[in-house]
Amino acid sequence: MKLTKxxxxxxxxxxxxxxIVVDPGNFSPDYLPSNNVMAVxxxxxxxxHFDPEQITAIIDKNxxxxxxxxxxxxxxxxxxxxxxxxxxxxxxxxxxxxxxxGGTHAVIHRGVAVVPNLGVMxxxxxxxxxxxxxxxxxxxxxxxxPAGGPxxxxxxxxxxxxxxxxxxAFPTHDAVLxxxxxxxxxxxxxxxxxQHGIEYKRLDSPISL
Numbered sequence: 001m002k003l004t005k006x007x008x009x010x011x012x013x014x015x016x017x018x019x020i021v022v023d024p025g026n027f028s029p030d031y032l033p034s035n036n037v038m039a040v041x042x043x044x045x046x047x048x049h050f051d052p053e054q055i056t057a058i059i060d061k062n063x064x065x066x067x068x069x070x071x072x073x074x075x076x077x078x079x080x081x082x083x084x085x086x087x088x089x090x091x092x093x094x095x096x097x098x099x100x101x102g103g104t105h106a107v108i109h110r111g112v113a114v115v116p117n118l119g120v121m122x123x124x125x126x127x128x129x130x131x132x133x134x135x136x137x138x139x140x141x142x143x144x145x146p147a148g149g150p151x152x153x154x155x156x157x158x159x160x161x162x163x164x165x166x167x168x169a170f171p172t173h174d175a176v177l178x179x180x181x182x183x184x185x186x187x188x189x190x191x192x193x194x195q196h197g198i199e200y201k202r203l204d205s206p207i208s209l
Contacts (some may be wrong), residue, residue, distance in 0.1 A: 001123065003142070005203035006031040008175035009049055009130075011144065013122055013209075015095045022120070022128060024054040027175040037062040038094040042069035043130030044105055044117040045076065048175070055080070066093065070116040087118060097123050102134035106151040125209055131173065133160045140166040142209055147171035147185040154185060158192035161200075168199045 002014045010028035013020050014036070022041045024031050025048040037058055042050045050073060059065060059080050066081045067074070068091065074084040085091060087103040098120055105117040119129035119136065127136050128144035133156060143166040146152055152173075161169055171189065174182055186202060193200035 001125070001209045002206050003126065003203070003209055004206040005170060005172070009043075009173045011128075011172070013096070013126065015123075018094045018096070020093070020096055020122065021058060023049040023130070024051060024058065025049040026051040026054070028054070033058040033061045035061045037065045038096065039065055040067045041098070041120055042067065042073045043120065043128070044070065044115055045073050046105075046115070046131070049130070050076075052076075068093070068098070070118050072116045085118065099124075101136050102129065102132050105131045106133060108151045127164070127166070128172070129160075133157070135160075135163060140164050141168065142166055143169040144172045145169050145189065146173040147189065148174040148177040148181065150176070154188050157185075158188060161189060161192050161198065162196055165196050166198060168201070169193060170201055170203045 005011045006028045007030050008027035009023040010031045011022050017036055018038045019036045020039050021037055023043055027048040040058055066083050067077055068083045068085055071084045074082045085100050087100055089100045091098045101119040102117055105115045117130045117132050119134045121127045121136055126142045127140040143164055145161055190200050
């Protein structure tokens with residue numbers, strides 16, 4: 001599989017000629033839809049993960065693609081093909097086996113409503129928790145680890161990395177950080193990764209999984 005990371009929380013996974021897009025939100029303007037998208041996975045309803053304009057652009061090129069997410073997301077989509085999922089669900093889309101975890105967004109503040117959020121495992125290889133630190137309860141080869149956000153403390157992200165112990169980890173959810181802030185997050189996450197023999201790297205170009 002080929003993994004391509006875009007700004008903030010968006011990334012794509014491609015196997016042969018099929019592609020899945022994850023969290024194409026309004027903080028990811030560098031993502032431009034291709035014409036081989038099988039599905040779009042939306043972890044939750046916040047606009048940095050779920051942008052109707054991005055979704056429309058993807059479906060314009062891929063009218064048969066399915067949008068997958070929690071019912072809270074799917075209920076906001078009226079025109080396109082959708083599939084509602086919940087934690088514990090498994091789904092096969094083309095060459096991709098998907099499994100969903102969690103159920104709720106991490107707490108931002110006691111005065112901010114907690115929305116549904118689902119983590120996803122792709123082909124029993126790549127795990128992405130969305131806006132949460134939900135443990136999948138099984139081995140993870142490649143981890144997309146949140147590196148910044150109003151709900152995240154870097155020490156909690158380090159603990160999450162150390163608990164999962166993937167072979168490889170890359171940062172996501174970090175458009176809210178300045179260039180210096182990203183460097184600092186990378187320093188702390190690299191420290192945690194090195195102690196456990198984990199390879200941690202910021203993705204500036206596609207990699208093979």
